[in-house]
Amino acid sequence: MQPKSDLPQGTLDLLILKVVALGPVHGYAIAQRLEQVSRHVVQVPQGSLYPALHRLENRGLLAADWKETETGREAKFYKLTAKGRAQLETETASWERLTQAVALIMKLSEGGAE
Amino acid sequence: MNWWQRLLRRNKMEDQLERELLFHLEQNEKELIAGGIAPAEARRRARMSLGGPEQVKEECRDARGTRWLEDAWQDFNYALRTLRQRPGFAAIALMTLALGIGATTVMFTLVNGVLLKPLPFSEPKKLVAVHGQSAQWNVESFGKQNVAYLDYLDCVRSSKSLELAGVLFDSGTVSEPGEPEYAEVREISSNLFSVLQVSLLRGRAFLPEEDHAGGPPVAILGYGFWQRHFASNEEAIGSSIALDLKRFTVVGVVPRGFRLYGGDADVYTPLGQDTAPYLQNRAVHPVHVLGRLRTGRTLAEAQAELGLIGKQLAEEFKDTNGGRTLVAEQLLPETGNVRSTLRLLLGAVTLVLLIACANVASLLLARAVSRERELAMRVALGATRGRLVRQCLTESMVLGLSGGTLGVFLAAGAIQPFVAYWPGALPRAQEVQLDWHVLLFAAAISILGSLLFGVAPAFRASFSEPEKALRAGTRGIAGGTRRLHSAFVVAEITLALVLLVSAGILGRTLLRLSALDPGVNVHNVLVARMALSPATLAAPAKTRAAWKDVLERASRVPGVESVATVDTFPMREGDNEQAYWTSADMPPENKMPFALLTSVSPDYLRVMGIPLRRGRFFNEKDTLDSPPVIVIDEVLARTAFGAQDPIGRRLWIPEMGYGGNVFEIVGVVRHVRHWGLAGDDQAKIRAQIYYPFLQLPDGFMHRWSQLMSIAVRTKIQPLGVLASLRGALKGAASDQVLYDVRTMEQLASDSLAEQRFLLLLFGIFAAVALAMACIGIYGVLAYLTGQRVPEIGIRMALGASRHRVMWMVLRQSLGMILAGVALGSGASWAAGQVMLKTVEGTQPTEPSTFVLTVPILIAAALLASFLPARRAGRVDPVIALRQE
Numbered sequence: 001m002q003p004k005s006d007l008p009q010g011t012l013d014l015l016i017l018k019v020v021a022l023g024p025v026h027g028y029a030i031a032q033r034l035e036q037v038s039r040h041v042v043q044v045p046q047g048s049l050y051p052a053l054h055r056l057e058n059r060g061l062l063a064a065d066w067k068e069t070e071t072g073r074e075a076k077f078y079k080l081t082a083k084g085r086a087q088l089e090t091e092t093a094s095w096e097r098l099t100q101a102v103a104l105i106m107k108l109s110e111g112g113a114e
Numbered sequence: 115m116n117w118w119q120r121l122l123r124r125n126k127m128e129d130q131l132e133r134e135l136l137f138h139l140e141q142n143e144k145e146l147i148a149g150g151i152a153p154a155e156a157r158r159r160a161r162m163s164l165g166g167p168e169q170v171k172e173e174c175r176d177a178r179g180t181r182w183l184e185d186a187w188q189d190f191n192y193a194l195r196t197l198r199q200r201p202g203f204a205a206i207a208l209m210t211l212a213l214g215i216g217a218t219t220v221m222f223t224l225v226n227g228v229l230l231k232p233l234p235f236s237e238p239k240k241l242v243a244v245h246g247q248s249a250q251w252n253v254e255s256f257g258k259q260n261v262a263y264l265d266y267l268d269c270v271r272s273s274k275s276l277e278l279a280g281v282l283f284d285s286g287t288v289s290e291p292g293e294p295e296y297a298e299v300r301e302i303s304s305n306l307f308s309v310l311q312v313s314l315l316r317g318r319a320f321l322p323e324e325d326h327a328g329g330p331p332v333a334i335l336g337y338g339f340w341q342r343h344f345a346s347n348e349e350a351i352g353s354s355i356a357l358d359l360k361r362f363t364v365v366g367v368v369p370r371g372f373r374l375y376g377g378d379a380d381v382y383t384p385l386g387q388d389t390a391p392y393l394q395n396r397a398v399h400p401v402h403v404l405g406r407l408r409t410g411r412t413l414a415e416a417q418a419e420l421g422l423i424g425k426q427l428a429e430e431f432k433d434t435n436g437g438r439t440l441v442a443e444q445l446l447p448e449t450g451n452v453r454s455t456l457r458l459l460l461g462a463v464t465l466v467l468l469i470a471c472a473n474v475a476s477l478l479l480a481r482a483v484s485r486e487r488e489l490a491m492r493v494a495l496g497a498t499r500g501r502l503v504r505q506c507l508t509e510s511m512v513l514g515l516s517g518g519t520l521g522v523f524l525a526a527g528a529i530q531p532f533v534a535y536w537p538g539a540l541p542r543a544q545e546v547q548l549d550w551h552v553l554l555f556a557a558a559i560s561i562l563g564s565l566l567f568g569v570a571p572a573f574r575a576s577f578s579e580p581e582k583a584l585r586a587g588t589r590g591i592a593g594g595t596r597r598l599h600s601a602f603v604v605a606e607i608t609l610a611l612v613l614l615v616s617a618g619i620l621g622r623t624l625l626r627l628s629a630l631d632p633g634v635n636v637h638n639v640l641v642a643r644m645a646l647s648p649a650t651l652a653a654p655a656k657t658r659a660a661w662k663d664v665l666e667r668a669s670r671v672p673g674v675e676s677v678a679t680v681d682t683f684p685m686r687e688g689d690n691e692q693a694y695w696t697s698a699d700m701p702p703e704n705k706m707p708f709a710l711l712t713s714v715s716p717d718y719l720r721v722m723g724i725p726l727r728r729g730r731f732f733n734e735k736d737t738l739d740s741p742p743v744i745v746i747d748e749v750l751a752r753t754a755f756g757a758q759d760p761i762g763r764r765l766w767i768p769e770m771g772y773g774g775n776v777f778e779i780v781g782v783v784r785h786v787r788h789w790g791l792a793g794d795d796q797a798k799i800r801a802q803i804y805y806p807f808l809q810l811p812d813g814f815m816h817r818w819s820q821l822m823s824i825a826v827r828t829k830i831q832p833l834g835v836l837a838s839l840r841g842a843l844k845g846a847a848s849d850q851v852l853y854d855v856r857t858m859e860q861l862a863s864d865s866l867a868e869q870r871f872l873l874l875l876f877g878i879f880a881a882v883a884l885a886m887a888c889i890g891i892y893g894v895l896a897y898l899t900g901q902r903v904p905e906i907g908i909r910m911a912l913g914a915s916r917h918r919v920m921w922m923v924l925r926q927s928l929g930m931i932l933a934g935v936a937l938g939s940g941a942s943w944a945a946g947q948v949m950l951k952t953v954e955g956t957q958p959t960e961p962s963t964f965v966l967t968v969p970i971l972i973a974a975a976l977l978a979s980f981l982p983a984r985r986a987g988r989v990d991p992v993i994a995l996r997q998e
Contacts (some may be wrong), residue, residue, distance in 0.1 A: 026137070027134060027137070027138055028137065028138045028141040028142065031138070045165070046163050046164045046165065047164055047165030047166075047170050047173075048173070050134070050135065050138075050170055050173070050174050051170065051173035051174050051176065051177045052177075054174045054177035054178060055177035058177055058178055066130075073137065074133070074137075075134075075137050076133075076134045076137070
C-alpha cells in the first residue's frame with residue numbers, strides 16, 4: 001500500500017457535502033464512502049470527521065435526524081439542506097477553478113524546466 | 115436550533131454525541147470482525163482509527179459554537195462554590211461593594227431625577243422658553259427677564275414657528291369653600307395645557323373665548339387644592355370658589371404632580387381676563403412665556419423669528435422696548451443651585467466606590483496569590499491563559515454583580531428618606547425615582563467595578579509561571595505582588611484622607627458659621643406671612659386701616675412684646691433689589707450699585723433686635739405728608755459715604771416710584787445677614803435700605819399688602835402665641851390668614867441646613883472610607899505577614915525579639931500609610947478648592963484641618979495593622995521552621 005497523503009486544508013467540508021448530497025447517510029457510512037471513493041489515496045482522519053459534521057450542522061448546511069438503519073439500529077443520518085446545496089455548488093465551482101489554475105501553473109513550470 | 119436551544123438541550127446533545135460515536139465504533143468493529151479479525155483486535159483497531167473519544171467529543175463541542183457560554187456557566191458555578199467556601203471573605207467583599215454601589219446609586223438617582231431627566235411633558239425638546247434680553251437687565255441677580263404682556267400678545271400674533279402660551283404669577287386668598295387659605299394663583303393663557311400637551315384630570319381647559327377681558331370667571335384647580343377643599347370630589351367641577359371675594363366657576367382640575375416653573379399652584383385663572391393697568395405697560399415684564407415648536411419648525415427658526423419680532427418692537431416702542439431683544443431657548447427644568455451640591459456629593463460617593471473597589475481588589479489579590487498552586491495546576495492540565503483570566507474575571511463579575519444587586523436594594527430603601535432629609539426642598543423631588551436609567555447605571559458601575567478590582571488578580575494569576583509556583587509551594591511570594599498590594603492600600607488611604615479632610619473642612623465651616631452673628635436677635639421672634647381680608651384690599655384707605663388694626667390687635671395678644679409688619683425677611687426667600695445713587699447724576703442702571711429694600715413699620719427694629727448705630731428709626735410721624743425718609747445699614751453707609759456721616763444725605767432710587775425717587779437718610783442700623791449665615795459674606799448685593807410702609811402711596815397698597823408679613827417678638831416661646839395671634843387677627847369676616855409660620859431661630863438654623871447636611875454626609879462617607887481602608891490594611895497585612903511566617907521563624911531563631919518582629923510588620927504598614935497620607939494631602943488640597951467653589955461659607959483649607967484629621971487616619975490604620983503585627987510577634991520559630 002502506497003503512503004497516503006493528508007487532505008488539503010478545507011477540503012474535508014467539501015467532500016462531506018458531496019457525499020451527503022447523494023442522500024441521507026450516517027457518519028460511519030460517510031467515513032466509509034470517503035475512504036472508498038478516494039481509493040485509499042487520501043487519509044481521512046476519522047477523528048476529525050465528527051467535529052466537521054457538527055460544524056456543518058451548526059452552520060445550517062446539514063440537517064440531522066435519528067433514523068433506523070437497515071440492521072435496525074438507531075443512527076444519526078445527515079442530509080443536505082437547501083443552504084448546503086447552494087454552498088456545495090459554489091464550493092465545487094471554486095474548487096474546479098482552483099484545480100484548473102493549479103494544473104495550468106504546474107504545466108507552465110514543467111514547460112519552463114524543459 | 116438556536117444557540118440558546120443548543121445550550122438548553124445540552125444534556126440531550128451530550129447523550130446524542132455519545133450514541134453517535136458509539137454507533138461508529140460498533141459498525142467499524144462489526145465490519146472488521148466480518149473481515150476475519152479477532153473481536154479484541156477489531157475493537158482496538160476501531161478505537162485507534164477514530165482517535166481518543168474524549169478529544170473527538172471536545173472538538174464536537176467546540177463545533178457547537180456555544181462553548182463560551184458553557185464555559186461561562188461553568189466559571190459561574192465555580193465562582194459561587196469558591197465564594198461559599200470562604201463566607202467571611204465573601205461577606206466583607208459583598209458588604210463593601212453593596213455600600214459603595216448603593217451610595218453611588220442613590221446619588222445618581224438624584225442626579226438623574228433632578229438634572230438629567232427632561233421635563234415631564236411629551237416631546238420636551240420642542241418646548242421653548244421666551245425671554246427678554248437687554249443691556250440694562252442684570253441677569254446674574256434677577257435671572258432671565260420675562261416678557262411684557264403686550265409684547266407677549268404681539269409674539270403670539272406674529273410667530274409662525276411657535277405656539278406660545280403665557281403664565282403670570284399671582285396670589286390671593288380663597289375664602290370659600292372651607293377655611294380661608296392663601297393661594298398660589300397662576301393666570302394662564304387658554305392654550306397652556308394644549309401647548310404642554312397635558313390633559314386635565316377632571317373637566318376641561320379654558321376656552322379661547324374665556325381668555326379675554328370680560329369673559330366668564332372660570333378657574334382650574336391644582337390637585338392639592340382640590341384635595342384639601344373638595345376632598346377630591348367630582349362635584350368640584352361646576353361649583354364655585356371665592357378668590358379674593360370674586361366668584362369663579364371651577365371647570366377643571368390639573369393632574370396630580372403637574373408642576374410648571376418648579377412649583378405647585380393652587381388655582382389657575384384665564385390670563386386674558388386680567389385688566390390690571392400694569393399689564394398694559396411694556397416696561398413691566400411679568401409674563402413667563404413658553405411655547406411649542408410647530409411641526410417641522412426648528413429652534414433656530416424660532417430664535418431667528420423672535421429676534422426679528424423683538425427688533426420690530428424695539429423700533430416701534432422706542433421708550434419701553436429700545437435695546438431689548440427677545441430670545442428663545444429650550445425650556446429646561448428649574449433646578450436652582452443644587453447642581454453643584456449634587457456634583458460634589460456624586461464625586462464623594464465615587465471616592466467611596468473607588469475605595470470599595472480597591473478594598474475588594476486587595477482582598478481578591480490576597481486570595482489569588484494563595485490560590486497560585488491551584489491556578490498553576492490548571493495551567494499544567496492545559497488551561498490557556500485567556501481561560502484563566504476569564505475564570506478570574508467571572509469570579510469578580512459574580513462578586514460585583516451580586517454586590518451591585520444588594521447595593522440597588524440598599525439604594526431603593528434609602529432614596530426616599532434621603533430626599534426627605536435634603537435641606538430645604540429638593541427641586542424636582544417628585545422625579546427622583548429608581549428607573550431603568552438608574553438600574554443601567556448601577557449595572558454599569560458594578561461591571562466597571564468588577565473589571566477594576568478583578569483585572570489585577572486575574573492577570574496576576576495568568577502570568578505566574580506554573581512550574582515555579584508548583585515547585586515553590588505556598589512559600590513563594592514575589593516582590594511584585596507585595597508592591598501591588600501596597601499600591602491598593604496606598605490608594606485606599608489616599609481616597610479616605612480626601613474624604614476625611616473634606617469632612618474636616620465642612621466641620622470647621624459649620625463651626626465658624628454657627629458662631630456668626632446673624633445681625634438680628636433671633637430668639638423669641640415669630641414671623642408669618644399675612645393675607646388681609648380681600649375686602650380690605652379693595653380701597654387703599656381700608657388697607658391702611660386694616661394694617662393699623664392688625665398691629666394694634668397683635669400687640670394686645672398675651673405674650674407678645676412688640677409687633678411689626680415687613681415685606682421681606684432676612685434668611686427667607688424673597689427680596690426687593692434696587693439700584694441707588696448718591697446724586698441726581700445717575701449712570702445707566704446696570705452700572706449702579708444695588709441694595710436690598712425692605713418696607714417696615716416703626717417697631718421693626720425693636721422686634722428684630724437690630725441695633726441703631728446713628729440717627730433715628732421711623733416713627734408714627736413719617737407719613738404720606740412728611741418728607742420721604744429711609745434708613746440704611748452700615749454696609750451701605752460704608753460703600754456709599756465712606757467715613758462721612760450719612761445722616762441728612764440723600765439717595766436717589768430711580769425705580770422706587772414715589773417721593774420723587776429721592777430719599778433722605780435719617781438713620782444707620784447694623785447690617786443684617788439677609789442671605790443667611792453662610793451666604794451673606796459672599797452675596798452680590800448686601801447693602802440694605804429700610805423705608806416706612808406708612809409713606810407708601812395708595813397705588814402701592816394692594817401689591818405690598820399681598821407680600822406682607824408680620825414679625826412678633828414674644829415674652830414666651832414664640833410658637834406659644836400662634837393660636838391666640840391667629841384668633842386675634844382673623845378679621846371681622848374671619849377671612850384673614852397667617853401662613854408660612856416660622857421662628858427666626860428656625861430660619862437662622864435653616865440657613866445652615868445645607869452645610870449641616872453636607873457635613874453629615876461627608877462624615878458618614880469619611881467613616882465608611884476609614885473603616886474600609888482599615889479592613890483593607892488589615893487584610894493585606896494579615897496576608898503578607900502570613901506569607902512571611904517562615905522568614906519570621908528564621909529571624910526569631912537567629913535571635914530577633916518579638917518587638918523587633920512586630921516593628922518590622924508595623925514599619926511595612928507605616929510605609930504604606932505615609933505614602934497614602936502624602937498623596938492624599940495633595941488630593942485633599944484639591945478637594946478643598948472644589949469645596950471653596952461649591953459650598954457657601956467655606957474658607958481656604960487651613961493646615962490645622964490636616965493636623966486634626968491626618969492623625970485620626972494614621973491611628974486607625976496603625977490599629978488595623980496591630981493585629982497582624984501581634985500575630986507575627988507570636989510566631990513560634992520551632993513550628994514555623996518545621997513547616998518548611
